[in-house]
Amino acid sequence: MPYRLYYWPGLPGRGEFVRLALEEAGAPYVDVGRLPASEGGGAGAVVAARKGALGGIPPFAPPILQAGDLVLAQTAAICAWIGERHGLVPADPEARAHAVQLQLTVMDLVAEAHDTHHPLAIGEYYEAQREAAVVKAAQFRKERMPAFLGYFKRVLAASGGPWLLGETRSYVDLSLFQVLSGLDYAFPQAYAREVPAELQVLRQRVAALPNIAAYLLSSRRQAFNEHGIFRRYPELDG
Amino acid sequence: MPYRLYYWPGLPGRGEFVRLALEEAGAPYVDVGRLPASEGGGAGAVVAARKGALGGIPPFAPPILQAGDLVLAQTAAICAWIGERHGLVPADPEARAHAVQLQLTVMDLVAEAHDTHHPLAIGEYYEAQREAAVVKAAQFRKERMPAFLGYFKRVLAASGGPWLLGETRSYVDLSLFQVLSGLDYAFPQAYAREVPAELQVLRQRVAALPNIAAYLLSSRRQAFNEHGIFRRYPELDG
Numbered sequence: 001m002p003y004r005l006y007y008w009p010g011l012p013g014r015g016e017f018v019r020l021a022l023e024e025a026g027a028p029y030v031d032v033g034r035l036p037a038s039e040g041g042g043a044g045a046v047v048a049a050r051k052g053a054l055g056g057i058p059p060f061a062p063p064i065l066q067a068g069d070l071v072l073a074q075t076a077a078i079c080a081w082i083g084e085r086h087g088l089v090p091a092d093p094e095a096r097a098h099a100v101q102l103q104l105t106v107m108d109l110v111a112e113a114h115d116t117h118h119p120l121a122i123g124e125y126y127e128a129q130r131e132a133a134v135v136k137a138a139q140f141r142k143e144r145m146p147a148f149l150g151y152f153k154r155v156l157a158a159s160g161g162p163w164l165l166g167e168t169r170s171y172v173d174l175s176l177f178q179v180l181s182g183l184d185y186a187f188p189q190a191y192a193r194e195v196p197a198e199l200q201v202l203r204q205r206v207a208a209l210p211n212i213a214a215y216l217l218s219s220r221r222q223a224f225n226e227h228g229i230f231r232r233y234p235e236l237d238g
Numbered sequence: 239m240p241y242r243l244y245y246w247p248g249l250p251g252r253g254e255f256v257r258l259a260l261e262e263a264g265a266p267y268v269d270v271g272r273l274p275a276s277e278g279g280g281a282g283a284v285v286a287a288r289k290g291a292l293g294g295i296p297p298f299a300p301p302i303l304q305a306g307d308l309v310l311a312q313t314a315a316i317c318a319w320i321g322e323r324h325g326l327v328p329a330d331p332e333a334r335a336h337a338v339q340l341q342l343t344v345m346d347l348v349a350e351a352h353d354t355h356h357p358l359a360i361g362e363y364y365e366a367q368r369e370a371a372v373v374k375a376a377q378f379r380k381e382r383m384p385a386f387l388g389y390f391k392r393v394l395a396a397s398g399g400p401w402l403l404g405e406t407r408s409y410v411d412l413s414l415f416q417v418l419s420g421l422d423y424a425f426p427q428a429y430a431r432e433v434p435a436e437l438q439v440l441r442q443r444v445a446a447l448p449n450i451a452a453y454l455l456s457s458r459r460q461a462f463n464e465h466g467i468f469r470r471y472p473e474l475d476g
Contacts, residue, residue, distance in 0.1 A: 052392065052396070056336075056396070057336045057339065057340070057393060057396055057397065057403075058389070058392050058393060058396055059339075060343045060346070060386070060389050069332075070332050070335070072335050072336070072339055073339050073343075074338065074339040074342040074343060076314075076338075076342060077335055077338040077339045077342060080335075080338070081335050094307075094308050097308070097310050097315055097318075097319050098294075098295045098310070100312065100314075100315040100318065100338075101295065101297075101310055101311050101312040101315045102295070104312040104314060104315060104342075105298045105311075105312060108298070108349075111349065115353070119357050119358060119370070119374070120357060120370060120373045120374050120377065121373070121374070121377040121381075122377075122381075122382070123377070123381060124377075132357070132358060132370050132373075135358045135359070135370075136357070136358050136359070139358065139359040139360075139361070139362075143359075143360075143361060144360070148298070151296070151298050154290065154296050155295060155296060158290070158294070158295055158296055159295060165295075
């Protein structure tokens, strides 16, 4: 039975971290939110899943993965679940714990990147908080983004590379690829200035993995846009 | 060999989620940041650990747990590691994945509670962003806090209780206890208005666990204060 991913249609968002893991794993999945409503998909299906229609421990928010009887939410928890069942992380418990550590740090960076355009109220329009967003984004570009990027460069140095955990690619590499791509989309000037060469190489290395390369060329891959986490608002790029 | 916890002295912070797990487990640990510098402790030891002095995959930020050869960061990763080795979570993989899902949702709530007093710049003083904080906190009290609290009430209903995962207490219950206590400290009026009775009962149930009850009376337990995640600024409680 294929996995079923429930995530909002119309933006890559946090669902994309799950898609990249499923694609690299070669695991069959249905991207329910992107199906037509007439086939049981669309935003309505995601809303229903969010409200607990799939049963089990309820989710707080999408992405939600249905894997047989399991219904699992939280991006990092889903990526770890897939990774541990499809060879996207080493088998030893310490490496798996480090993968979770790194994935959570990737997700912290995702949250901070998101908050640059929604610093005051997650449920309000960007335009209503643009002034605060300009302040928040400046601090993100000058301090937080360089701190995170420098950190992942140090991780590569500590592991010996070429991947974050060392000799084998893991779901964390896929997620960092997505964040680097998103930062490049949202903050092209700051990204070009701040990204360490080692992370650019890692980004290209992920994009060249055969399953990922095929995915990126497919219609399953969605472009970044101004509904998602990473938004190109020129005033936020300084 | 006892665990060694590296976390900033002077505030409970994210270190407290780790301490609660270690205390409930009855696991010996050294709270390195709270040792005198003359015994290798203090903030300097935490700074050094943060900079990678313990070796291995470097941490981005404290808390950091040293467990033999393992050096692990990220609160949720540490709590899961301890929980899985000390009976603070059921053994089956699905329950463990759900525990991670719930712990990550607790940590999302922690991050949003923190950001009420630091909406614009994590490295700047509260006073420099108070106006934005008042806006952010109002939205947190009115929308986000009720959404999260309502969610955890639904989880209790879905699991059947009396604990979040059902019949056995887990590290997630300990963490939710800490968040409820912190919200009660930081937003006493909003908390009293919004907290579901079921979560108040859960909070009391955790406080009555023998190891936790003993811990809360000990000098190892630190009070909330205005250096931490949960700060009592009356203007943020409406």
